[in-house]
Amino acid sequence: MEQLEKIKNAIIETMPALAKSATEEALKNGISAKDILNEALIPGMDEVGRLFREGEYFVPEVLVSAKAMNASMDLIEPLLVGDGVKKVGKVVAGTIEGDLHDIGKNLVCMMLKGAGFEIIDLGVDVKPEVFVEATRQHQPHIIVISALLTTTMLNMPKVIDALKTNGLRERVKVLVGGAPVNQDYADEIGADGYSEDSSSAVELARRLVAV
Ligand code: B12
Incomplete structure (x- = not known):
């Protein structure tokens, strides 16, 4: 899905502001927090891992990618977590x-x-x-x-x-x-x-x- 790709690419391309706005947009369009996590954030970070491993990315890039992932995570966390869940x-x-x-x-x-x-x-x-x-x-x-x-x-x-x-x-x-x-x-x-x-x-x- 195009919007999930946009979030994923914002992580790979080290763009926290874009990761945030694309996540806001996806949520507004009814894409679930779970899909954003599983289909954009995790594969995005996996790709960053590959680029780091292969020497294309260095620590500063990885840090900004992590920042982009966190910018998106901040928005989806309340939705994944849900209020009023009984403590187990x-x-x-x-x-x-x-x-x-x-x-x-x-x-x-x-x-x-x-x-x-x-x-x-x-x-x-x-x-x-x-x-x-x-x-x-x-x-x-x-x-x-x-x-x-x-x-x-x-x-x-x-x-x-x-x-x-x-x-x-x-x-x-x-x-x-x-x-x-x-x-x-x-x-x-x-x-x-x-x-x-x-x-x-x-x-x-x-x-x-x-x-
Ligand atoms: C992001 C990253 C960084 C960031 C961390 C930012 C941050 N806030 O976390 C920064 C740039 C700081 C960094 C630094 C370093 N990194 Co680094 N980093 C990564 C990278 C690219 C991604 C890790 C990540 O976040 N993955 C995404 C998350 C979602 O996956 P995950 O952590 O594996 O977690 C999942 C599961 O493992 C599991 N899980 C995790 N914890 C737990 C706990 C429990 C109980 C359970 C059940 C499950 C579970 O669930 C999670 C979700 O599914 C990896 C490469 C990679 N692909 O793994 C290298 C990597 C881990 N880093 C590596 C290295 C070498 C370093 C540095 C030493 C680099 C350096 N020369 O300075 C430093 C070490 C700093 C330190 N003392 O920790 C190596 C490790 C090699 C090794 N065999 O030990 C890797 C594998 C890259 C590589 N191939 O060389 N890194």
Whole structure:
């Protein structure tokens, strides 16, 4: 669809203002927030990833693309989330220590919020002790940990170890994800769950709290 292409291209071509206006236009024309997410934002960012990988884009371009994606996300989030949804569980979320990538983590949080979870978002570069403290303070059902770098995913088990050391491991389910993470790694570090995208993360979170 032409309007979804326009949003996608605004992300790829690093144009936040256009991403915003094209999203406003699409919503006005009755295109759903879910279609904007799945058919424009995610494929747009995937393409940016490819350009970065192949050396056509550098960090500044990727940052502006991320800004364009966020400009659109700000508009669709309230529609994806919906008001007055009964809370089904509490989630503490964060990107692991050393890692500044937050687009995927934010998407997972947004989808979980939409499914009725209460989210405590600790942001990026979150140290194990900060996850522990938030677990003590908020008593979540689930901890969501995101990593986008092969180097930082190695910090994920440190959170699990820190929870054990502090006697909190049995109280909370740990969900891990992000591009370099897979089911084998999740099993190896003793996480309770892994999923590859934000929609399946919701299903998994629901199962973990047995909704
Ligand atoms: C955007 C981006 C950046 C932006 C981040 C902006 C931001 N606010 O997030 C900036 C420019 C800052 C950046 C910096 C760097 N980046 Co970068 N970046 C990317 C890029 C292009 C896209 C990532 C993204 O947002 N994808 C879109 C989202 C929606 O996907 P996602 O994060 O995978 O999330 C989905 C799933 O994984 C899952 N998910 C995510 N988290 C979780 C958690 C749970 C619990 C669950 C269940 C699911 C889940 O659900 C999400 C939605 O479906 C990727 C390439 C790529 N295609 O992945 C490189 C990439 C991740 N970056 C890379 C690198 C190397 C870097 C830098 C080291 C570059 C540098 N030399 O400085 C720095 C590191 C900075 C740091 N300390 O973190 C490499 C990593 C390589 C590796 N193997 O480790 C990649 C793969 C690019 C590449 N091919 O070289 N980056």
